[in-house]
Amino acid sequence: MAYLDHAATTPMLDEALEAYVATAREVGNASSLHAAGRRARRRVEESRERVAAVLGARPSEVIFTGGGTESDNLAVKGIFWARRAARAERVRVVSSAVEHHAVLDAVDWLAGHEGAEVGWLPVDAAGRLDPERLRADLAAHGDRVALVTAMWANNEVGTVQPVAELAAVAAEHGVPFHTDAIQAVGQVPVDFAASGVAALTVTGHKLGGPIGVGALLLARDVAATPLLHGGGQERDVRSGTLDTAGIVAFAVAVEAAVKGQQEYAARVAALRDELVERVRQAVPEVIFNGDPADRLPGNAHFSFPGCEGDALLLLLDAQGIACSTGSACSAGVAQPSHVLLALGADDDRARSSLRFTLGHTSTRADVDALIAALPAAVERARRAAALRTPR
Amino acid sequence: MRVLAAMSGGVDSAVAAARAVEAGHDVTGVHLALARNPQTYRTGARGCCTLEDSRDARRAADVLGIPFYVWDMADRFHEDVVDDFVAEYAAGRTPNPCLRCNEKIKFAAVLDRAVALGFDAVVTGHHARLGADGLLRRSVDAAKDQSYVLAVLTRAQLDRSIFPLGDSTKAEVRAEAARRGLAVADKPDSHDICFIADGDTRGFLSQRLGEAPGEVVDALTGAVVGSHTGAYQYTVGQRRGLHLDRPAPDGRPRYVLSITPKTNTVTVGPAEALEVAEVRATRPVWTGGARPDGPIECEVQLRAHGDVVPATVSLHADGLHADLRRPVRGVAAGQAIVAYRPDPAGDVVLGSATITA
Numbered sequence: 001m002a003y004l005d006h007a008a009t010t011p012m013l014d015e016a017l018e019a020y021v022a023t024a025r026e027v028g029n030a031s032s033l034h035a036a037g038r039r040a041r042r043r044v045e046e047s048r049e050r051v052a053a054v055l056g057a058r059p060s061e062v063i064f065t066g067g068g069t070e071s072d073n074l075a076v077k078g079i080f081w082a083r084r085a086a087r088a089e090r091v092r093v094v095s096s097a098v099e100h101h102a103v104l105d106a107v108d109w110l111a112g113h114e115g116a117e118v119g120w121l122p123v124d125a126a127g128r129l130d131p132e133r134l135r136a137d138l139a140a141h142g143d144r145v146a147l148v149t150a151m152w153a154n155n156e157v158g159t160v161q162p163v164a165e166l167a168a169v170a171a172e173h174g175v176p177f178h179t180d181a182i183q184a185v186g187q188v189p190v191d192f193a194a195s196g197v198a199a200l201t202v203t204g205h206k207l208g209g210p211i212g213v214g215a216l217l218l219a220r221d222v223a224a225t226p227l228l229h230g231g232g233q234e235r236d237v238r239s240g241t242l243d244t245a246g247i248v249a250f251a252v253a254v255e256a257a258v259k260g261q262q263e264y265a266a267r268v269a270a271l272r273d274e275l276v277e278r279v280r281q282a283v284p285e286v287i288f289n290g291d292p293a294d295r296l297p298g299n300a301h302f303s304f305p306g307c308e309g310d311a312l313l314l315l316l317d318a319q320g321i322a323c324s325t326g327s328a329c330s331a332g333v334a335q336p337s338h339v340l341l342a343l344g345a346d347d348d349r350a351r352s353s354l355r356f357t358l359g360h361t362s363t364r365a366d367v368d369a370l371i372a373a374l375p376a377a378v379e380r381a382r383r384a385a386a387l388r389t390p391r
Numbered sequence: 392m393r394v395l396a397a398m399s400g401g402v403d404s405a406v407a408a409a410r411a412v413e414a415g416h417d418v419t420g421v422h423l424a425l426a427r428n429p430q431t432y433r434t435g436a437r438g439c440c441t442l443e444d445s446r447d448a449r450r451a452a453d454v455l456g457i458p459f460y461v462w463d464m465a466d467r468f469h470e471d472v473v474d475d476f477v478a479e480y481a482a483g484r485t486p487n488p489c490l491r492c493n494e495k496i497k498f499a500a501v502l503d504r505a506v507a508l509g510f511d512a513v514v515t516g517h518h519a520r521l522g523a524d525g526l527l528r529r530s531v532d533a534a535k536d537q538s539y540v541l542a543v544l545t546r547a548q549l550d551r552s553i554f555p556l557g558d559s560t561k562a563e564v565r566a567e568a569a570r571r572g573l574a575v576a577d578k579p580d581s582h583d584i585c586f587i588a589d590g591d592t593r594g595f596l597s598q599r600l601g602e603a604p605g606e607v608v609d610a611l612t613g614a615v616v617g618s619h620t621g622a623y624q625y626t627v628g629q630r631r632g633l634h635l636d637r638p639a640p641d642g643r644p645r646y647v648l649s650i651t652p653k654t655n656t657v658t659v660g661p662a663e664a665l666e667v668a669e670v671r672a673t674r675p676v677w678t679g680g681a682r683p684d685g686p687i688e689c690e691v692q693l694r695a696h697g698d699v700v701p702a703t704v705s706l707h708a709d710g711l712h713a714d715l716r717r718p719v720r721g722v723a724a725g726q727a728i729v730a731y732r733p734d735p736a737g738d739v740v741l742g743s744a745t746i747t748a
Contacts, residue, residue, distance in 0.1 A: 311508060314419070314460055335461060384507035387500075 003062050003371035006148045006206075006298055006359025007155055007183060013208035013253050013360070020210055020249035030242040031233060036328060040244045047251030051215060053259040055202070056191035063216045063234045064247050068182045068203035068211070070227070071216040072102035074200040074238065075178040076149055078224030080110055083146040083176070085225065090146040094119040094175075096129055096161075097342035098154050101206070103180055107149070125344050126291040127159035134169045142173040150177070152184035152200075156326040156339040156355055157290030158299025160188055167196035182206055182214075186257030187265060189289045198222045202254065204246070208360060209253030213246035268358050269297035275367045276300050282375050289343065289353065298358035301326065301339075303349045307381035310334055312354055314382050315377035321370055326355040392511040393417045394553060397497055398451060398459070400444030402575045403516030403556060405451035409571055410555035411514045418514070420459040423501065425468040426586065430562050436635035447575050453464040454572055462504070464496055471495035475600050480623040483650035484725025487586055487695060490540040512551045516564075517541055520557030520737045521549060526679055532560040539695050542729040542743035546678050557737070563730030565736045593624045605655035606637060610648050610664055617659075622650050625657050628665055628721025630688055635659070646721075666718035670702075672728045672744030673710040679732060679741030682706055689741055690731045691715070693722050702728050704741075709742040722746060 003011075012020075028040030046058070052059040065071045076093070083090045096108050097120050110116035119137045121129055129150060136230060138145060148170045153160045163179050170177035176198035184190050186207040192200050199222060203214035218224060218237065230239030257264070279286055279302060287303040309325035316323055327335050336350035345353075356370065394416045398410035411418045422445050445461060452459035472492050479486035502513045518530035519538040527549060530536040544552065556564055561580075568576035587595045600623055607617035617635040619625070629647040639645050645659040670693065679682075686705040691713050693700070701716040713728055723746065730741040 310460065310462075314458075315508060318419070318459060334461070352410075380508050384504045387503045387507055 002366040003354040003361070004358065004370060005322045005324050005364060006362070007296075007355065007357035008324055009045050009211060010208060010359040011206075011361050012210060013036045013256055016204075016209050016249040016253040017258060019243050019252045023248045024245035027242075028244065030244055031231060035127070038231055040242070043248050044242050045243050047247045050251040050255050051202075053216075054255050055185070055200075055217060056193040056195075057200075057217045058220065059190060060235070060336065061192070061217050061220055063218055063238050064242060064250075065214050065216055065234075065238055065322075066202055066204075066240070066243075067101075067212050067214040067221075068103040068180070071201040071203065072100070072178075072180055072225050073106045074216050074224060075201060075218070076103055076238065077110060077175055079178060079199065080114070080146045081225035082223035084114075086223075089144050091115060092117050092119060092145045094121065094134065094145055094327040096121045096125050096147045096150045096341045098127055098159075098179055099149070099151055100155050100182070103149055103151065104194045116146070117144075123159075123342050126133065126294075127154055127289075127339065127343050128291055128294065129158050129161050129166060131165040131169050134166055135172075136220060137347075138169065138173040138175060142175065145173070145175045148175055148177045150179060151258070152179045152181035152190065153188065153296050154338060154339060155183045157343065158183075158357075159291040159294040160184070160294040160296065161198065164195050167198075170198075172197055175305035176219075183296060185254065186261055187298065187368070189261065190258070192217045199224075204250040204253055207253050208222065209250040210246050213243055213250045215250070248383050258374065263362060265297040268360075271364065271367065272298055272300050272358050274364070275358070275370065276366065278371045279374065281380050282371055286351070289340065289345075296357075298362070300356045300358075301343065301353065303353045304378055304381070305349070305352060306385055307352050307378055307386050309351055309353050311381040311384045312377055314379055316354075316370070316373055316380075319369070319373040319377070321373055323370075324355045324357075326353055393509060394514050395505040395510045396420045396457070396514040397475075397500070397501060397516075398422050398448035398582075399452075400447035400575065400578075401516065401581060402517070402565055402573070402578055403561075405448070405455075405516070405573045405575050406564045406568050407516035407553075407555045408451065408457065408572070409455050409516055409567075409573070411553060412457060414555070416514075418455070418457045419510070420455070420457050421447065421501070421505075422448040422459070422461045423464045423468075423496070424461050425464055425472075427469060428464045434615070438500075445580065451573050451575060454499060454574075456512060460650075462501065464500060467500045468492070468496055468586075471500075476584075476586075476703055477596065479725050480596055481600055481652065483652040484621065485626045485723035486725045486729060487540065488586070489695070490543050490727055493540055494543045498544050498552060500719035502548065502551055506551065512553050514553040514555065516556055517554050518556055518561070518569070521552060521554045521555050526558065527740040528734065529731070529740075530557050530719055531737070535561045536722045538731075538738075538740050539692055539727065539729050542678075543676055543727060544616060545676055549678055558636075588589055596623050604654055605657070607633065607657045608638070609645070610658050610660035612640075619657055622652060622655050622657050627723040633659060662720065665720040665722075667720070667722045668715050668718045670713040670715065670722060670746055671748045672713070672746045674713040675706055675742055675744035677706065679730075679739050686742075690733060690738070691733065691748065692729045693719060694726045694741045699731065700732075708741075710747070711742070724748060 016211040028036035030040040030044045048059045048062045126260045167177040179197050180201045182203050198219045201218040205211040228239045289301040338349035398404045398420045476488045501521045518535040519673045520528040529538045603621045606615045608659045609616045616637045649658045685701045690699040691702045703714045729743040731738040
């Protein structure tokens with residue numbers, strides 16, 4: 001199998017898996033007071049320190065969660081509620097048109113249920129945000145803004161945002177800035193303190209850790225109202241018995257991914273560039289989406305004019321090639337990607353898109369397999385799409 | 392062969408896919424998303440294409456170890472089946488949406504896409520037999536037989552269709568599903584029209600066509616005997632829900648005899664006035680052998696699950712004519728007439744056409 005969907009999830013690193021299994025064999029609730037509890041607590045705190053050290057945060061700023069979606073929800077809803085509780089007129093959320101659904105839908109929920117007003121920042125054709133647009137929004141509404149949330153790097157088209165610039169603009173207005181860095185950590189340099197963000201989402205399974213564990217880095221002076229109430233385990237912001245084994249494996253993976261980032265990015269970007277070049281040769285009319293320069297090293301995203309992405313996916317899947325249409329399932333039915341639409345693509349182009357993402361286990365053989373299967377798949381997908389009655 | 396199994400999430404299509412796998416085909420499962428706004432859960436036998444159905448289909452595909460995808464056919468289904476359904480009622484006819492779905496969606500849009508993508512055939516869980524001789528026959532389970540709603544398929548469509556369930560009864564299919572560990576073994580059968588989840592066809596039509604008050608007229612006397620809020624709400628042969636102001640002089644029940652959209656009139660009369668001995672139909676399809684040059688003796692069925700009647704059938708330039716050996720009540724324009732040749736190995740579908748009069 002040629003696995004070209006590392007942005008969906010990437011295989012666990014051996015060292016993370018070993019750390020997970022070893023820790024999972026040990027009994028102990030990190031909140032217990034006896035020796036077994038203390039041992040579990042030590043593992044958690046060592047992990048917290050490891051994560052903090054490589055991501056430029058203080059240990060007390062690391063809140064372990066059940067993964068990226070929880071971290072995003074905690075940041076968006078929690079900071080919104082806390083800021084509004086402090087001053088009632090802060091009901092505006094500023095976000096981008098290309099966020100992952102974990103942010104997008106959380107913001108939409110606030111608009112639908114909590115009376116939030118939303119400023120959606122547009123992106124250019126490459127998917128990039130313009131800090132001046134944020135400056136203009138904050139200049140107009142600054143006192144009423146509860147938070148700004150914008151992703152570090154886009155999960156579909158791979159565009160990397162000017163996060164430090166955006167965070168600086170938010171800081172000028174004293175507005176906390178959250179960034180979903182799920183796709184960025186381990187792929188591009190990410191430093192919490194240096195970036196100037198108030199909150200940052202990271203998750204394990206995109207960088208060689210386990211699924212179901214992640215963290216929200218939350219600056220010490222930023223308040224967030226909890227989503228989950230209970231034992232108050234994590235800074236009273238997040239409750240739930242700590243997943244010691246998951247946290248240990250997560251920390252091992254984060255450390256390995258961040259420490260190896262430069263070497264990884266150079267290798268994977270070279271392979272990605274080769275993939276892009278060979279796809280262009282095989283299918284000359286493809287459109288390469290996203291920012292050609294400021295993009296994630298493993299991401300290649302194309303529109304195949306005249307094809308439907310889901311037909312291509314089926315045909316490539318049958319040849320053992322795993323990729324993604326990048327479109328979310330809405331009520332069980334694939335919708336055209338909001339990211340592609342935000343880049344200015346029309347419905348047909350959005351539906352004709354496929355994402356190939358490389359990762360730490362990718363080799364040239366994966367690219368070879370894709371190139372061997374792609375031309376015939378495109379040809380067949382075109383024939384299938386030609387049957388479609390015009391809407 | 393490389394085949395595409397249409398998987399609704401029900402027990403029939405799951406077992407059909409399982410049998411296709413067992414027959415050695417390279418099977419890919421596809422669930423058709425037909426509803427624009429699918430409900431999360433199904434309520435009993437009603438509704439379809441809920442997210443629960445999609446999950447059930449996916450789970451069955453998992454158990455069979457075959458790839459599985461959801462195809463969005465909602466727009467095509469809406470145009471070719473739902474809009475057609477509404478338009479047919481508006482025109483005073485009584486459509487069969489399952490038949491239309493087979494004709495336009497399952498064995499057209501889906502089949503064409505499958506062929507373009509490199510599949511050789513489509514497998515469904517319909518209860519009908521289609522053997523090596525290429526003839527479409529009734530299922531061994533007379534109560535579940537679906538040959539009537541498949542009779543509209545052309546030779547080319549049948550040549551790319553596989554119906555693995557025709558030799559089994561529904562009870563056997565359920566038992567097999569349980570034996571194979573398919574969780575849908577006990578799922579209730581689907582009834583009614585899948586896109587009218589609450590079963591209220593009249594309400595569905597009124598919502599789309601609006602109220603159009605008109606008169607109910609007695610066929611014998613010409614007298615106005617009642618009023619209605621939309622002629623499209625009636626079907627030929629209907630007795631209940633007429634709300635007539637005046638009883639018939641003879642005190643006997645009256646039935647809908649015809650619907651005239653032009654004047655928005657519903658004509659009612661006694662049961663015997665419903666009797667029809669001659670049927671005309673349009674758009675004939677003939678798959679049970681060579682097209683006959685002259686009249687042939689066969690049996691015809693005039694609605695889903697309706698009785699069969701011996702008849703003389705002939706094909707003409709303007710369609711199909713059938714002279715019925717005995718009169719039949721409640722023949723509605725828009726329904727299909729399907730001609731069968733009785734056969735101990737399963738009655739053979741000769742052909743079908745859409746009833747016009």
